[in-house]
Amino acid sequence: MSQKLYEFQKYLEKLNYYRRACTLMSWDLYTAAPKQGYADMADALTWFSTEEFSLSTSDELYEMLTMLSEEEEYNALDEVWKYTVRTMKKDLDERRRVPKDFYASFVAAQSMSMKAWEEAKRASDFSLFAPHLQKMIDMTIQMAAYTHPGKETYDVLLDQYEEGVTAQDIDKVFGELKEGLLPMLRRIISRPVPECRFIGRGYDPDAQKKVQELLLKYIGFNMDAGCTAESEHPFTLGFGSRDVRITNHYHVDNPVNAIFSAIHEGGHGIFDQNTLPEAYGTPAAACSNMGVHESQSRFFENILGRRLSFWKPVYPKIQAILPALADISLEEFVREICHVQPSMIRTEADEVTYPLHVILRYEIEQAIFRDHIPVEQLPELWNQKMKEYLGICPANDAEGILQDMHWSDASFGYFPSYLLGSIYDGMFLETIESELGDLDEILSRGDILKITHWLNEKIHRTGGMEKPKEILARVCGKELTARPLLDYFYQKYVKEGFR
Numbered sequence: 434m435s436q437k438l439y440e441f442q443k444y445l446e447k448l449n450y451y452r453r454a455c456t457l458m459s460w461d462l463y464t465a466a467p468k469q470g471y472a473d474m475a476d477a478l479t480w481f482s483t484e485e486f487s488l489s490t491s492d493e494l495y496e497m498l499t500m501l502s503e504e505e506e507y508n509a510l511d512e513v514w515k516y517t518v519r520t521m522k523k524d525l526d527e528r529r530r531v532p533k534d535f536y537a538s539f540v541a542a543q544s545m546s547m548k549a550w551e552e553a554k555r556a557s558d559f560s561l562f563a564p565h566l567q568k569m570i571d572m573t574i575q576m577a578a579y580t581h582p583g584k585e586t587y588d589v590l591l592d593q594y595e596e597g598v599t600a601q602d603i604d605k606v607f608g609e610l611k612e613g614l615l616p617m618l619r620r621i622i623s624r625p626v627p628e629c630r631f632i633g634r635g636y637d638p639d640a641q642k643k644v645q646e647l648l649l650k651y652i653g654f655n656m657d658a659g660c661t662a663e664s665e666h667p668f669t670l671g672f673g674s675r676d677v678r679i680t681n682h683y684h685v686d687n688p689v690n691a692i693f694s695a696i697h698e699g700g701h702g703i704f705d706q707n708t709l710p711e712a713y714g715t716p717a718a719a720c721s722n723m724g725v726h727e728s729q730s731r732f733f734e735n736i737l738g739r740r741l742s743f744w745k746p747v748y749p750k751i752q753a754i755l756p757a758l759a760d761i762s763l764e765e766f767v768r769e770i771c772h773v774q775p776s777m778i779r780t781e782a783d784e785v786t787y788p789l790h791v792i793l794r795y796e797i798e799q800a801i802f803r804d805h806i807p808v809e810q811l812p813e814l815w816n817q818k819m820k821e822y823l824g825i826c827p828a829n830d831a832e833g834i835l836q837d838m839h840w841s842d843a844s845f846g847y848f849p850s851y852l853l854g855s856i857y858d859g860m861f862l863e864t865i866e867s868e869l870g871d872l873d874e875i876l877s878r879g880d881i882l883k884i885t886h887w888l889n890e891k892i893h894r895t896g897g898m899e900k901p902k903e904i905l906a907r908v909c910g911k912e913l914t915a916r917p918l919l920d921y922f923y924q925k926y927v928k929e930g931f932r
């Protein structure tokens with residue numbers, strides 16, 4: 434190993450210690466810190482984050498990366514270190530093009546905007562947020578001009594979350610999906626709504642925790658390299674493959690939310706636990722493409738978890754832990770978890786209506802960055818699209834345009850990755866069935882780990898180092914297409930008749 438690589442690795446090790454401290458403090462703030470100790474812990478986190486930021490943007494690091502990028506040095510590196518040097522150098526190059534003053538004013542404006550959004554949402558009044566949103570849009574355009582001069586702003590934004598996927602690609606697949614989904618949804622919801630009997634019966638949170646543990650183990654989450662806790666909103670936090678933590682939130686009147694959060698976060702966790710061991714502690718072991726990561730959580734949650742055969746081997750065990758489900762048959766339970774109903778809130782939407790929530794947001798982002806429509810017109814545009822796609826109209830801004838926090842901190846371009854995750858899933862499903870055989874047969878005999886191992890091998894291991902389109906080409910031998918997802922919806926909800 435060259436002296437330069439050795440020094441860089443030592444530097445990265447130091448950086449990782451700071452990151453570990455920051456991650457641990459964030460975990461503590463979300464799951465354990467008591468009310469009176471919260472502010473002190475938050476101060477400590479700010480201090481460590483600032484240190485981490487200086488270390489990760491220092492001239493010293495930049496020099497090391499520049500030297501390691503020189504042809505001879507670079508060619509001597511293995512794949513993991515090539516990827517590490519290349520991505521860190523690219524990030525730093527972009528960051529260094531942003532004037533320090535501008536960056537500082539952007540961060541300050543972001544936190545004011547987030548506060549304004551919270552207040553506006555509480556008062557359900559978009560006009561309180563509108564000037565901040567305008568500022569976030571203007572500053573985002575400026576930021577993209579600094580980091581990627583000469584490039585289309587929205588493509589720059591998309592690239593941050595899904596490398597190599599452009600607005601043109603998304604126009605194509607979202608268009609394909611919308612065209613197939615709208616008539617299909619009308620057919621599905623024209624059928625009568627089944628009665629749901631198990632909500633409101635009382636489900637002990639401790640018992641729900643046991644259910645979570647059972648499900649996590651069942652789908653292949655390694656409890657020796659992971660742990661769980663409670664938080665307001667479920668999330669996954671990783672310290673690398675040997676320590677992946679997930680949270681959940683338990684509702685006494687309905688166990689279904691926590692069951693599916695456990696499976697969803699478990700899917701994220703399984704990804705993180707199964708990255709390439711040689712890449713431990715480098716960016717190559719942390720998939721930064723949000724759509725690819727989300728495809729794994731959604732694969733477990735929707736493609737596997739909302740399916741009769743998934744529950745056949747485990748449902749009786751869950752009934753034993755949650756006796757209130759004793760008189761709910763397997764078929765009735767599955768019918769309820771596959772229920773399709775247009776609703777206002779994206780995060781509560783079923784898998785069939787969910788894509789339309791994302792397409793709506795994507796189209797509004799297009800209206801902002803491509804057509805430059807004034808922010809004052811956005812709530813009306815939102816409501817109009819809700820009526821057109823889902824047949825319902827928000828009664829106020831809080832359940833309409835103000836529901837998500839993403840735009841308040843300028844996370845424009847993030848929404849499409851949620852849906853890209855499901856589109857990738859349709860493609861992965863098609864490939865798995867052609868390689869492993871009928872999924873229902875595998876799941877019915879309780880052999881789910883066969884599927885988990887397939888995902889580990891094909892996606893989790895090296896998925897962090899590849900662009901989404903490269904993964905699709907390698908795993909599915911195809912270009913991005915929404916067709917398989919539409920086929921999956923058609924088979925399940927039209928032919929098999931779930932509603």
Ligand SMILES: [Zn+2]
Nearest residue numbers: 697701727730
């Ligand atoms: Zn997720």
